[in-house]
Amino acid sequence: MDRSGQNSGQSTGRPDPPEMAQVLEQLARVRRRHQEILELLRDWQDCRVGDPAVTTRQLQVLSQRAKRQLEILEHLDQLLAHMNPLKPLVLGPARLAGWLGRLSGDTARRLGWSQRGAPAGRTACVLMVAVNGIGLGHLTRTLAVARRLRRIDRRTQVVLLTTSPAVHLAFGQAVTAYYVPSVQALPREHQEEFGGMLQRQLAALVRRHQPGAIVYDGIWPSRGLLKAMGRTRAARRYWLRRGRWKRPPHHKQLRAEDHFDLIIEPGEVGLADGAAAGKQRRVDPITYLDPGDLLERTAARYHLGLPLDHQVVLVSLGAANPAINRDLAMVQAVLQDRPRTTVVIAESIIGSPLKGESLRARFLREYPVSRYFNAFDAAVTAAGYNTVHESVTLGLPCVFIPNLNRDTDDQAARARAVEQAGAGICLAGPDNRSLGRALERVLEQETNQAMRRACRELATPNGADQVARIILGAEELPNP
């Protein structure tokens, strides 16, 4: 039918389809230009050169104008689309050609994601996926890397898909965050639909953003994820996988490795640097903040309204700890009558609220708590990856109460490694007496200083920087 329309169109002297094609092509060019202009304007706004007030205002006006122009162009495009029944005929082959071009790896070269050589212009998009469970661990590591991606190249667009409700942490970091409720957050009768939902979201994200790299942080990539990844031919795929497994990985987990180009394992205190075997690559431990990001002691105490002349103990036992109320009560009982001591309880920002606020303890509902580490003399914490490495890298002597109920994470081994290095104390299954003794020890001036020294010795550069460099192609990769 379209074809006949075309023929009759020619006989009555309508514009030739090629001419229309030309118009459309030019329209596309105009839009691209305008998008470039907008990019440019945004870059300026970030740079803020010259008199900031004047420039900013001017740029705002400009960007509004450019936006309006884009709107008009879009409107025109729509009008044209209505006017032109031949459009599919003209655009069909063009689209096909474009698609073939993408297939041929043109995109890969253009975006600098080609297999060899340094990337040329890195304005690409990185899709980060942290879809395991509700906790903050995976999200924190992912965001630690995301921050640094932007720091290395501000033009990198970071898109995040997560099941962790702490999405607001991505807010203000120019990360486009998508959230899907995790399986555990859904009512039981809907849990089986989770896989499909996740897969649809991922597929849509990949279509929408055309990422040049995909970074997955988790322990078990789902089928939907692998499928969606398979659709992006140009993308490099990374698996950011925490080590220290309780038992050897399942064979299915190992098979999933085939879908990734590189498995990056963030380092662990006390684990030897494994040789980079095959696709695996070990980097230094990842922490969200660097020591320079912390408030110094007085400012941190002012900030939290803590007395300067008290010893302050942070208690942070994690959202997933089933015995949290018992442990909290124990800490409070132990420290209740200790003179000049303040207890600060960090409540998980995503867990259900803790019961029984007491007059004796202060509550902190913030994240990341590590920003205030300099305010504390010691801490009682669980032994998850982030907490332990924060305490070591940022130098806070801790009594670790490892959570022994985790499926895969061997918290006890991690805590013991720190204890062996003299940088903390591991208490598996504590009671009032052992906890009291441990706390006295970490709060005692000399031991405290010794632990801080041991932390400094254990501390490494932040692995997040290395991961960001790997993703942006600034670091050589092992040959596959």
Add this chain to the structure above:
Amino acid sequence: MTKDTGKRSGEVWAKLLDEVASLERLSQEALSRLSQGTQQATLNQQLDRLERHSARTQSIVEHWDALLAQAKGLKPLVMAPARLAQRLTGRLHRRALLPGPVDATVARTPAVLFMPTNGVGLGHMARCLAIARRMRQLSPETDIIFLTTSPALHLAHRQGIIVHHMPPYSEKTFTSRQAWNQLLAQRLAEIDRLHRPSTLVFDGVWLYQGLIDHLERSPGLKSFWLHTANPNPPPRQEALPDRHYFNLIVWLTGPGFNRQEKLSVAPAYTTVDPIVYFEPHELPHRREARHQLGLPEEATVVLVSLGAGVINHIFGDLDALLQVIEGMPGVYAVIAETPIVSRRIVSHHSRTMVLRDFPLCRYFNAFDAAVTAAGYNTVYEMLRLGVPAVLLPNMGAPTNAQLTRARAAEQAGGAICLETPDRDSLARALSTMLEPETNQKMRQAGMAAITGNGAEKTARLILGREASPQA
């Protein structure tokens, strides 16, 4: 018929030419503005580039214009069938992009879907959470689901609410508003399939096409629109004739906001008192609240809460403000930081602490006075829970009419409104407010200004426990 179509297509054509002309004008204006740019070398370089781009754009547009002019004589022939086809298929086309229709035979559950669509602050989110909390108390078995654009979704998650989320529209992420609306409709359809809610509660200022599409497709869905009863609404809002998509409009009234006239396209409507998270009797007492914050019992404490800091430049105001408070002997300042900003406030004074918590009003009994912006939640919480406040209305906020609200609160006697605050006026207002007698009087006046909490009534309306008025 053909003639009519031809006429309409003529209009479209004229519009198109107009657009081209205005495009040209705009790019020229942009160019002239650019040429007045600063002398910075880098900037000039960039400007050159932009100029080149713009010149090229213009030439393309001109060329295009010429091409189209050539084709002008043919337009009725081209347009008539196209317009007709478009008219017939327009809606179909839009719907074709949506996921397949939900099976209407699957019965709806009593679940309630809230849609707080936030701009910058927490306003809509906080309001919906307050209502959700009442609903939990009234009917613990009802499932509550949120679909929000707010990054603060963890606040809902911690209360056991199932949260779905999508990023708000931004030109960086979405190619067009249409693309965003499609995503919205998709998410809504997905949620509808997953939970089969029987009620939808929309809390937002603008109606979105994606939401309208969804409401049109879901005949069995009961829908509410929570809407500030702003007597001077911004024009864009008035232009939307789409209110009839809802079963009930809930006007959120309060001092200064009492628009109650019937709407021209009239769905049923009702009014409720301000929605406040806590009731006065639910708050911990002064001594306990102070302990929780680590504040001395005998000190004078002022709360400082200037809002999200995304619209207004809170840092400029804040420094001056803190200097005033820190200059008052023995007065402590607690700066409230909203849980979603990433740029952090740093305290430099031993009598100044920073608090990042939600809901903030939990600690209200700890404060003797407050200096705050004049958003919906803040002002009405202050009045209802009895904290005398100096209100600094945010003139930049586009829709929520902070000035009207602040003035009304002042008239009610519970607050002082400072439109153009400076150090002197701030210091004066604060010391007036901290005099014990005035303080007490303002406290009482504020509490008397708001007689009820709308959260309860709204929750009842949503649960169908209170008869909603008929249109």
